[in-house]
Amino acid sequence: MNELFDRRLFTHMNWALLGCTLLLFLAGVGNLYSASGMRLEDGITVTSFYQRQMIWGLLGLTIMLLAITFDYRQLRNLAWPLLFVTLLLLTAVPFIGVTVNGAKRWLPLGVLNFQPAELAKLTVLILGARLLSRDGRPLGWGEFARILLVGLAPAFFIVKQPDLGTALNLLLLIGGMILFHGLKPAVLKTCLVAVPCMLPLFWFGMKDYQRLRILTFFDPFNDPRGAGYHSIQSQIAIGSGQIWGKGFLEGTQSQLRFLPEKHSDFAMAVYGEEWGFAGCMALLTLFCLFLLTIFNSVVEAKDRFGSTLAAGVFFYFFWQILINMGMVIGLMPVVGIPLPFISYGGSATLINFILVGIVLNVSMRRFMFKG
Numbered sequence: 001m002n003e004l005f006d007r008r009l010f011t012h013m014n015w016a017l018l019g020c021t022l023l024l025f026l027a028g029v030g031n032l033y034s035a036s037g038m039r040l041e042d043g044i045t046v047t048s049f050y051q052r053q054m055i056w057g058l059l060g061l062t063i064m065l066l067a068i069t070f071d072y073r074q075l076r077n078l079a080w081p082l083l084f085v086t087l088l089l090l091t092a093v094p095f096i097g098v099t100v101n102g103a104k105r106w107l108p109l110g111v112l113n114f115q116p117a118e119l120a121k122l123t124v125l126i127l128g129a130r131l132l133s134r135d136g137r138p139l140g141w142g143e144f145a146r147i148l149l150v151g152l153a154p155a156f157f158i159v160k161q162p163d164l165g166t167a168l169n170l171l172l173l174i175g176g177m178i179l180f181h182g183l184k185p186a187v188l189k190t191c192l193v194a195v196p197c198m199l200p201l202f203w204f205g206m207k208d209y210q211r212l213r214i215l216t217f218f219d220p221f222n223d224p225r226g227a228g229y230h231s232i233q234s235q236i237a238i239g240s241g242q243i244w245g246k247g248f249l250e251g252t253q254s255q256l257r258f259l260p261e262k263h264s265d266f267a268m269a270v271y272g273e274e275w276g277f278a279g280c281m282a283l284l285t286l287f288c289l290f291l292l293t294i295f296n297s298v299v300e301a302k303d304r305f306g307s308t309l310a311a312g313v314f315f316y317f318f319w320q321i322l323i324n325m326g327m328v329i330g331l332m333p334v335v336g337i338p339l340p341f342i343s344y345g346g347s348a349t350l351i352n353f354i355l356v357g358i359v360l361n362v363s364m365r366r367f368m369f370k371g
Contacts, residue, residue, distance in 0.1 A: 009364045009365065010364070012363060012364050012365070012366060013068075013360055013363060013364050014293055014296070014297055014359065014360055014363035014364075016289070016293045016296075017290070017293035017294060017297070017356065017359060017360060017363070018356075018360060020286060020289050020290040020293060021290065021341070021353070021356050023286060024286060024287070024290060024340070024341040024342065025057055025341045025349075027271075027283065027286075027341070027342065028053065028267070028341045028342040028343070029050055029053055029054055029057070030248075031267055031270055031271050031274075031342055032049050032050035032053050032263055032267065032344055033050040034248060034249050034251070034254065034270055034274060035049065035050075035254060035262045035263040035267055035270045035344075036048070036049040036050050036263060049263045049344050050344075052112075052344075052346060053344055053346070053349065055112075055346075056112075056345075056346040056347075056349040056350055057349055057353070059350060060349050060350045060352065060353030060354065061353060063350065063353060063354055063357065064353040064354060064356055064357035064360070065357070066357075067354055067357030067358060067360075067361055068357055068360050068361045068364060070361075071361075071365065072305075072306060072309065072358060072361040072362055072365065073303070073305060073306075075126050075129075075130075075309070075358075076126075076130045076305065078126065079123075079126045079127040079130045080127070082119075082122070082123045082126060082127070083123050083127055083150075083153075083154075085119075086116065086119050086120050086123040086154055087153065087154065087157070089107065089116035089119065090116050090117070090120065090154060090157035090158065091157065092107065092116075093105065093106075093107060093116060093157075093161060094160070094161075096108070098113050100113075103161055103162060103163065104161060105117060105161045105163055106347075112346055113346070113347075114346075114347050115345075115346075115347035115348070117154075117158045117161070117163055117166045117167075117347075118166075118345075118347035118348050118350070118351045119347075119351070120154035120155075120158065120166075120170060121166075121169065121170060121173065121316060121351055121355075122351055122354060122355070123154065124150055124151050124154065124170055124173055124174055124312075125173065125177075125309065125312040125313065125316065125355070125358075126309070127150050128147060128150050128151070128173075128174050128177045128178075128308075128312060129177065129305055129308040129309045129312055130305065131143075131146065131147050131150065132147060132177060132178070132181045132304075132308050133303075133304040133305035133308050136304060137182075138181070138182040138183050138184045138187075139178065139181060139182065139183050139184065139187060140184050140187065141187055144178065144183060144187055147174065147177075147178060148174065148178070150174060151170045151171050151173065151174030151175075152171070154170060155167040155170045155171055158170070162207060162210075163336070164206070164210055164335060164336065165335040165336035165337040166336075166337075168335060168337070169316070169319060169320060169337060172315065172319040173312060173315055173316050173319070175315075176311070176312070176314075176315025176316075176318075176319070177308060177311060177312045177315065180308065180311040180312075180315070181308065213333050213334050213335070214333050216228045216231065216333075216334075217231070217330075217332070217333035217334070220232050220330070229260065230260050230261065230265075230266065230334055231327075231330050231334060233253060233258050233259045233260065233266075233269075234259065234266050234269040234327075234328050234329070234330070235329065235330050236253060236258075237251065237253035237254065237258075237259050237266075237269040237270065237272060237273040238268075238269055238272040238273065238280075238328065238329055240252070240253060240273055241272045241273040241274065241275065241276040241277065241279075241280075242276055242277065243276050243277050243278060244275075244276045244277075244278055244279075245272075245273065245274045245275040245276030245278070245279055246273060246274055246276075247274060248274055249274070250274060251270060251273035251274045252273075253269070253273055254269070254270045254273060254274075259273075263343070263344040264338055264343050264344050264345065265324070265327070265334070265336055265337070265338060265343065266328055267338075267339055267342050267343045267344065268280075268283075268324065268325060268328045268339050268342060268343075269328050271283060271342065272328070283342075284325075287321050290317070291314060291317060291318055291321070294310060294313055294314045294317065294359050295314055296363075297310045297359050297362050297363045297366075298310040298311045298314060300363065300366050301362050301363075301366055302366050306362040306365070306366070307362075309358055309359075309362060310358075310359050310362050310363075313355045313356075313358060313359050316355060317340055317352075317355075319337075320337055320338065320339065320340050321339065321340065323335065323337045324337050324338060324339040324343070325339070340352050
C-alpha cells in the first residue's frame with residue numbers, strides 16, 4: 001500500500017502538536033487584525049497585514065501537509081543542495097533584493113517578497129542533523145568546527161544585510177543541536193571560557209545602532225524618544241492591560257499608533273494590552289504545550305537523524321519565544337526576533353509550518369524502524 005494512504009501513519013501523528021500550531025496561528029491572525037487597525041474619528045480602519053498572513057498561512061499549511069507525505073530520512077539527500085541554493089540566494093540579496101525600512105533582506109516574488117534568511121534556518125537544521133547523526137559519540141574539535149561552520153556560513157551573509165536577530169537565531173539553533181548531541185569535556189570547557197571572552201569582539205563588530213540597542217536595554221529612559229522608544233512603549237502597553245486587558249480592538253497604545261512595529265516584533269505587546277495578564281498566561285501556556293509536544297517527538301524518535309531534527313526544531317522555537325517575550329517586557333535587548341505564529345512575517349510563517357511538518361513526519365514514522 002502506498003505510504004501516503006497508510007492509515008497506521010496517521011494514528012501515530014502528534015495531534016497535540018498540530019492542534020497547538022493551529023491555535024497559535026489563529027491567535028496570531030486575530031492579533032494581527034487588531035494590530036493592523038488604526039482608530040479614527042469614525043471607527044477602526046484595518047490594513048492588509050492579517051490578510052497577507054492568512055495567505056502565507058494557507059500556503060504554509062499546504063506545504064506542511066506535503067512535508068508529512070514522504071519519509072523524513074530522504075531530507076538527508078537534500079542537505080548539501082539546499083545549502084548551495086541558500087547561499088546563492090543570500091549572495092543575490094545585495095544585488096536584486098528589495099529594501100524595506102532601510103534593510104535589504106528580501107527577494108521579489110511576484111506580489112510577495114521572500115526572505116532567504118528564513119530558508120537558511122531550514123538549511124542549517126537539515127544539514128546540521130545530517131552531520132550530527134552520523135556518529136553518536138561526543139564531538140571533538142574537528143567535527144565541532146565543521147558543524148559550527150554550517151551555521152556561521154549563512155550567518156555571515158545575513159549579518160551583512162543587516163539582520164542580527166536572524167543570524168543570532170541561526171547560531172542558537174546550531175548551538176542547541178550541538179549541545180543536544182554532546183561535546184567532549186575538553187571542548188565543552190573551552191567553549192564555556194572562550195564564548196564570554198569573545199563578547200568584546202562581537203561588540204566592536206556591531207553597527208552603531210546595534211550597540212545603542214544594547215546600551216538602551218540597561219536604561220531605556222536615557223533616550224526615551226529614540227533608541228528606548230520601542231521598549232518603553234511596549235512595557236506601557238503590556239502594563240496597561242493589567243489583569244484582564246482592555247478588550248479586543250480596545251488597546252489605546254496600539255490603536256492610537258504609540259506602539260511601533262506592533263504587527264511584527266512587538267505583536268505580543270498588542271496581545272498583552274488587549275487581553276491582560278490572564279491572556280498572556282494563556283498564550284504562554286499554549287506555547288509551553290507546543291514546545292512540550294515537540295520535545296515528546298524528540299524523545300520518541302527511533303533514529304538519531306529524526307531525534308536530532310526534532311531537537312533542532314525545539315531549540316529554534318524555544319529561543320525565538322524566549323527572546324521575543326523577554327524583549328517585549330524589557331528583560332532582553334531589542335534584537336528583531338519575531339514571536340512564532342503571532343508576529344507578521346510571510347517567509348517566517350512558511351518556514352514555521354514546514355518545521356512543524358518535519359516534526360509531525362518524525363512522529364508519524366517513529367514505529368517504522370529502529371537505528
